Amino acid sequence: MSKPHLELTNVQMAFDTPTGPFIALENVDLKIRKGEFVSLIGHSGCGKSTVLNIVAGLLQATRGGCVLDGHEVNTPGPERAVVFQNHSLMPWLTVYENVELAVQQVFRKTMSKAERRDWILHNLNLVNMGHALDKRPGEISGGMAQRVGIARALAMKPSVLLMDEPFGALDALTRAHLQDSLMEIQQNLNSTVIMITHDVDEAVLLSDRIVMMTNGPAATVGEELHIDLPRPRNRVTLADNPEYVHYRQAVLSFLYEKQSFPSKQSASADEPEAETEGQGTGQPTGTFSVHTAPSERTHAEEELAANA
Numbered sequence: 032m033s034k035p036h037l038e039l040t041n042v043q044m045a046f047d048t049p050t051g052p053f054i055a056l057e058n059v060d061l062k063i064r065k066g067e068f069v070s071l072i073g074h075s076g077c078g079k080s081t082v083l084n085i086v087a088g089l090l091q092a093t094r095g096g097c098v099l100d101g102h103e104v105n106t107p108g109p110e111r112a113v114v115f116q117n118h119s120l121m122p123w124l125t126v127y128e129n130v131e132l133a134v135q136q137v138f139r140k141t142m143s144k145a146e147r148r149d150w151i152l153h154n155l156n157l158v159n160m161g162h163a164l165d166k167r168p169g170e171i172s173g174g175m176a177q178r179v180g181i182a183r184a185l186a187m188k189p190s191v192l193l194m195d196e197p198f199g200a201l202d203a204l205t206r207a208h209l210q211d212s213l214m215e216i217q218q219n220l221n222s223t224v225i226m227i228t229h230d231v232d233e234a235v236l237l238s239d240r241i242v243m244m245t246n247g248p249a250a251t252v253g254e255e256l257h258i259d260l261p262r263p264r265n266r267v268t269l270a271d272n273p274e275y276v277h278y279r280q281a282v283l284s285f286l287y288e289k290q291s292f293p294s295k296q297s298a299s300a301d302e303p304e305a306e307t308e309g310q311g312t313g314q315p316t317g318t319f320s321v322h323t324a325p326s327e328r329t330h331a332e333e334e335l336a337a338n339a
């Protein structure tokens with residue numbers, strides 16, 4: 032790879048706890064090129080959000096660090112926009128004003144008032160929210176609010192878009208729609224994206240690379256899978272594509288054969304139990320979502336269902 036755009040080197044993250052330091056991450060190395068779409072996947076509590084928070088500048092690694100375009104990341108900055116699972120809109124501001132707040136912060140000195148207005152409207156239209164400019168977050172659905180959160184992040188023209196399960200709380204149809212929009216927007220803008228997901232299909236569909244993390248404590252990058260599927264990608268035609276099936280199988284195999292449930296390895300009262308929603312229905316099963324009918328399940332998926 033040519034000089035990486037974003038680089039995590041030898042990262043260790045230790046948290047102080049009443050019983051002593053807890054090593055969440057150890058020796059995390061990651062090089063990401065400009066415009067790459069990288070998904071982070073791993074069992075609950077393995078340290079995905081910690082990695083994202085270090086890149087966001089919200090956490091400082093206890094060893095090693097993060098460099099973006101040659102500059103060490105120590106604090107949050109507008110060139111790294113974050114989208115969380117539950118949108119973090121200001122409830123007292125309208126849809127328009129929520130995006131305006133971010134745009135003022137970044138472009139007050141470089142754009143005229145009229146340019147800023149056009150730019151805000153452009154980004155809200157990108158996510159199909161141009162019709163609800165005067166609504167407040169309490170008056171729109173969760174999916175719509177999430178779209179506004181994405182528009183707000185994009186409106187900052189970030190060099191890196193950091194997404195922590197951005198579609199996790201959405202219904203399947205809204206989720207699919209937003210995934211398609213994100214693919215299109217990302218291709219047009221060539222922005223670098225790091226996204227945490229628990230959805231295997233989402234990871235394969237959207238990513239150039241899936242980074243699979245080992246279980247904690249002292250979690251690290253276990254395997255990396257390059258997704259060599261041509262773009263634009265179409266979820267319907269990909270479903271039968273043997274390469275697509277191979278990629279999702281590789282992720283499932285890592286998660287359920289190479290890294291089994293953390294609760295099995297270190298059963299402790301504070302470890303979250305695997306969720307069991309939708310077992311046998313093709314709905315999310317275990318802590319990860321897979322979308323295959325029971326009759327089409329692979330060995331790894333059978334194990335996943337049995338563990339749930």
Ligand SMILES: Nc1ncnc2c1ncn2[C@@H]1O[C@H](COP(=O)(O)OP(=O)(O)OP(=O)(O)O)[C@@H](O)[C@H]1O
Nearest residue numbers: 046048053055074075076077078079080081082247
């Ligand atoms: N401030 C903190 N103090 C102590 N321990 C922490 C702190 N933040 C995170 N941890 C621990 O570090 C580990 C990694 O947490 P993190 O939230 O990064 O995991 P995750 O993979 O994002 O989990 P999930 O998928 O459930 O969101 C967990 O064991 C967590 O309990």
